[in-house]
Amino acid sequence: MSLSIVGDVQVGFPAVRTGYGQQTYGNTSPLVERYTWLTVGDDGRATLFAGKVEYGQNIRTGLAVEVADELRVPLAEVDVVLGDTDRVPWDMGTFGSQSTARVGWQLRKAAATAREALIAMAADVLDLPASDLEARAGRVVSKSDASRGVDYAELVRGDAVEREIAERPPVTPPSEWTVMGQTHRRRLDGIDRVTGRSKYSQDIQLDEMLFATVVRPPAYGARARSVSATAAEALPGVVSVVQEDGLIAVLAEDDEAAALGARVVQVDWDVPQGQPSRWDMPTLLVESGAEPHPMHEEGDLDAGFRQADHVLESTYYLPYIAPAPMEPRAAVAAWEGDRLTVWAGTQRPFGLRQELASLFGLDESAVHVIAPEIGGGFGAKSPYALAHDAARLARVVGRPVRIAFTRAEETMWSNFRPAALIQIKSGFTSDGRLVAWQSDAYHSGERVMIGRRGAETPYDAGNVRSLVYRSDSPLPSGSYRSLGAAVNHFAREVHMDEIAEAVGKDPVELRLHNLSEPRFRRVLEQAAEEFGWNGPHPSEGRGAGIALGIDVGSYVATAVEVSVKEREVRVHRVGAALDCGQVVNPEGARNQMEGSIVMGIGGALFEASDFQDGRLLNATFARYRVPRITDAPRIDVRFVGDEDTPSTGAGEPGIVPIAASISNAVFAATGQRHRELPIQRHL
Amino acid sequence: MLTVNVNGEERDAPRGDRNLLSFLRFDLGLTGAKYGCGEGLCGACTVLVDGQPLRSCMTTVGAVAGGDVTTIEGLAAGATFEDLHPVQQAFVDEQAMQCGYCIPGFIMGTVGLLNREAAPSSGQVREALAEHMCRCGTYQRIERAVERAAGLMRGDAGAAGGAS
Numbered sequence: 134m135s136l137s138i139v140g141d142v143q144v145g146f147p148a149v150r151t152g153y154g155q156q157t158y159g160n161t162s163p164l165v166e167r168y169t170w171l172t173v174g175d176d177g178r179a180t181l182f183a184g185k186v187e188y189g190q191n192i193r194t195g196l197a198v199e200v201a202d203e204l205r206v207p208l209a210e211v212d213v214v215l216g217d218t219d220r221v222p223w224d225m226g227t228f229g230s231q232s233t234a235r236v237g238w239q240l241r242k243a244a245a246t247a248r249e250a251l252i253a254m255a256a257d258v259l260d261l262p263a264s265d266l267e268a269r270a271g272r273v274v275s276k277s278d279a280s281r282g283v284d285y286a287e288l289v290r291g292d293a294v295e296r297e298i299a300e301r302p303p304v305t306p307p308s309e310w311t312v313m314g315q316t317h318r319r320r321l322d323g324i325d326r327v328t329g330r331s332k333y334s335q336d337i338q339l340d341e342m343l344f345a346t347v348v349r350p351p352a353y354g355a356r357a358r359s360v361s362a363t364a365a366e367a368l369p370g371v372v373s374v375v376q377e378d379g380l381i382a383v384l385a386e387d388d389e390a391a392a393l394g395a396r397v398v399q400v401d402w403d404v405p406q407g408q409p410s411r412w413d414m415p416t417l418l419v420e421s422g423a424e425p426h427p428m429h430e431e432g433d434l435d436a437g438f439r440q441a442d443h444v445l446e447s448t449y450y451l452p453y454i455a456p457a458p459m460e461p462r463a464a465v466a467a468w469e470g471d472r473l474t475v476w477a478g479t480q481r482p483f484g485l486r487q488e489l490a491s492l493f494g495l496d497e498s499a500v501h502v503i504a505p506e507i508g509g510g511f512g513a514k515s516p517y518a519l520a521h522d523a524a525r526l527a528r529v530v531g532r533p534v535r536i537a538f539t540r541a542e543e544t545m546w547s548n549f550r551p552a553a554l555i556q557i558k559s560g561f562t563s564d565g566r567l568v569a570w571q572s573d574a575y576h577s578g579e580r581v582m583i584g585r586r587g588a589e590t591p592y593d594a595g596n597v598r599s600l601v602y603r604s605d606s607p608l609p610s611g612s613y614r615s616l617g618a619a620v621n622h623f624a625r626e627v628h629m630d631e632i633a634e635a636v637g638k639d640p641v642e643l644r645l646h647n648l649s650e651p652r653f654r655r656v657l658e659q660a661a662e663e664f665g666w667n668g669p670h671p672s673e674g675r676g677a678g679i680a681l682g683i684d685v686g687s688y689v690a691t692a693v694e695v696s697v698k699e700r701e702v703r704v705h706r707v708g709a710a711l712d713c714g715q716v717v718n719p720e721g722a723r724n725q726m727e728g729s730i731v732m733g734i735g736g737a738l739f740e741a742s743d744f745q746d747g748r749l750l751n752a753t754f755a756r757y758r759v760p761r762i763t764d765a766p767r768i769d770v771r772f773v774g775d776e777d778t779p780s781t782g783a784g785e786p787g788i789v790p791i792a793a794s795i796s797n798a799v800f801a802a803t804g805q806r807h808r809e810l811p812i813q814r815h816l
Numbered sequence: 817m818l819t820v821n822v823n824g825e826e827r828d829a830p831r832g833d834r835n836l837l838s839f840l841r842f843d844l845g846l847t848g849a850k851y852g853c854g855e856g857l858c859g860a861c862t863v864l865v866d867g868q869p870l871r872s873c874m875t876t877v878g879a880v881a882g883g884d885v886t887t888i889e890g891l892a893a894g895a896t897f898e899d900l901h902p903v904q905q906a907f908v909d910e911q912a913m914q915c916g917y918c919i920p921g922f923i924m925g926t927v928g929l930l931n932r933e934a935a936p937s938s939g940q941v942r943e944a945l946a947e948h949m950c951r952c953g954t955y956q957r958i959e960r961a962v963e964r965a966a967g968l969m970r971g972d973a974g975a976a977g978g979a980s
């Protein structure tokens with residue numbers, strides 16, 4: 134049979150101490166049920182269950198590494214089940230790297246519990262004291278007599294056994310890790326990835342499935358006044374045109390017929406006039422700014438400015454940018470009586486289950502959501518309304534329905550990284566010591582926490598007031614790698630460079646002069662060393678820039694070298710240091726750092742979403758440039774965290790300092806200060 | 817009936833103007849080639865026709881009838897690591913992947929490049945793969961994978977080892 138390790142979803146996560154900017158990203162469920170986290174089958178293989186999804190962050194291998202080490206089995210003996218609401222423990226969603234670290238911790242405890250249970254079972258079978266036994270390579274063996282031992286497979290062959298996750302199981306300390314902390318180049322899903330076997334939501338196909346194309350409005354806020362579907366209905370392959378509560382969709386036997394049908398549906402659109410356009414944004418952000426939220430208040434700001442030899446005021450502006458994951462959203466829905474199954478590449482399978490249940494007045498247990506592989510999410514694939522549409526249409530036509538976004542639809546009907554305007558006023562002495570720091574950040578969008586992330590200053594200004602406002606958002610805005618942290622960091626770290634320039638100090642030295650938190654000092658020094666920092670002017674025609682930051686409890690710094698030729702900035706190389714505490718899966722963390730740096734280069738240099746009167750002007754790759762291989766620098770990453778500091782995230786921090794590093798390097802190369810992104814629009 | 821050779825098998829096509837990517841994915845169930853943009857700009861849909869890369873989203877079944885189409889599913893000899901094409905092995909060993917959505921396209925583009933040029937320079941690699949996008953930003957690893965694959969295919973001993 135098998136051994137199952139069960140527990141609830143909020144057992145004893147250790148508090149993450151970051152020293153600075155301590156934040157919690159909780160994983161608490163209203164449900165206090167027990168879930169199976171881990172099983173050991175009678176083939177000796179372990180299976181772990183987690184509500185997280187795989188969207189490229191390598192969580193499948195990351196979690197398996199933790200279980201393999203604690204359970205003392207080879208990595209290849211661990212199977213991983215993710216993101217399937219009928220099979221895995223409840224989870225709030227895959228975002229905020231912290232919650233992922235906590236699930237990893239829970240699984241380590243589950244695996245350590247399983248190991249202890251197997252040792253106890255072996256003690257009975259072998260008739261030896263448990264103290265004489267240890268687990269090794271899928272077996273329990275006697276320490277005193279190596280010839281005596283028993284395989285896990287054999288131990289669990291009897292009745293099914295269930296154990297509760299122990300409160301404090303003997304979790305393996307880092308000094309004894311043999312799988313964790315090691316380089317695992319070959320991912321568990323590596324072969325599936327390179328053979329096309331990995332299935333994404335775009336790839337799900339069912340028997341009898343219809344292809345649907347939703348007729349989308351040409352502008353935000355537009356409503357259909359009248360619809361004529363006669364021409365579409367007459368097309369070969371079209372099965373029906375559904376019109377229901379504002380949803381207009383063409384259903385067909387193949388994808389091309391559905392797409393063609395949607396193009397020939399005649400709609401008279403009522404487009405609201407007078408919507409803001411992209412050039413209205415800076416003013417709109419400030420004028421609509423509401424709910425100023427103090428992120429950091431300390432000392433006496435007026436007194437601070439009175440002590441200052443210099444006062445510097447600057448304004449920074451970042452436009453909306455598009456997450457543009459390579460896989461546009463797709464969803465497939467199938468009904469069996471009153472039971473609904475939905476495949477959707479969402480970062481929140483349980484959230485989607487709840488939404489669908491309430492949409493159709495069902496119990497959550499009647500809804501099954503499966504998140505297959507996700508072709509990139511970066512935070513944007515938390516909302517997944519496309520799956521609602523698929524479920525509604527499938528209900529109407531009585532057959533399974535697939536909807537997939539085109540690239541343009543994915544861009545327009547996803548959510549953008551919020552636009553922001555940030556004003557910073559600093560006071561400092563002539564040797565560059567900060568004595569006052571005032572910042573007002575206006576972030577677009579309803580979700581205020583987005584703009585708040587990373588708005589504290591790590592520098593010892595003594596007299597600080599940092600406010601974050603919520604401003605109107607003409608475009609749908611939402612999560613994007615690191616939320617507002619990359620945005621807030623851009624302003625602050627360019628400003629620090631301006632102070633260095635004003636007092637004639639080296640940018641590294643100036644920062645160290647104002648930093649007492651040792652973890653910040655260390656990442657800065659280590660990034661500078663990895664890069665070979667030698668001032669902002671490394672060689673003729675080149676500029677170097679540096680910046681630091683913190684996100685999800687991880688400390689990070691990046692130094693970059695650029696050259697500028699004919700309105701093109703080339704980033705040649707990046708030296709980075711990351712302190713994310715213990716590194717459980719170094720190759721995965723390195724891959725994430727590299728990726729977030731490349732992503733950040735796009736936002737720094739050329740990405741901006743343009744819109745006018747409610748219409749998006751650059752929804753396709755023909756008009757929206759993202760980094761390509763020819764834009765990618767050489768990236769060297771150094772991990773500098775302490776072994777005994779709990780793991781924090783590695784997927785987001787890399788993007789946090791990179792835009793400021795680049796802007797600072799461009800200043801060094803050209804003498805032009807870029808306080809507005811993307812830089813190449815203003816060269 | 818129009819037929820087209822896909823991965824060594826003659827397959828029936830519904831009509832000549834059927835989009836090649838749709839035909840592969842939905843009519844044949846070969847979902848390894850991906851939709852990323854539908855306008856020839858991202859490379860996710862790349863397949864080989866007579867050994868050379870083609871954006872399947874931009875063409876029709878009729879246009880490739882008579883040629884040999886190879887998709888990512890047709891590249892490996894079997895299911896184990898040892899059975900993989902050297903380019904696939906190299907992508908695994910350099911961990912040249914995150915979400916993996918772009919990877920079949922990059923692999924087919926790389927196979928096409930190495931068919932033309934056994935020892936491409938770094939400039940040639942970048943030029944050949946500049947038409948592909950990886951939003952996860954694994955480019956540095958992809959470049960290393962191409963280099964490793966070229967070595968494997970030339971039979972360089974050094975290219976084989978190294979990964980755990």
Ligand code: FES
Pocket residue numbers: 850851852853854855856857858859860861862871872873874
């Ligand atoms: S889907 Fe064919 S090039 Fe993008």
Ligand code: FES
Pocket residue numbers: 189459508509913914915916917918919949950951952953954
């Ligand atoms: S690995 Fe995700 S797009 Fe390339």
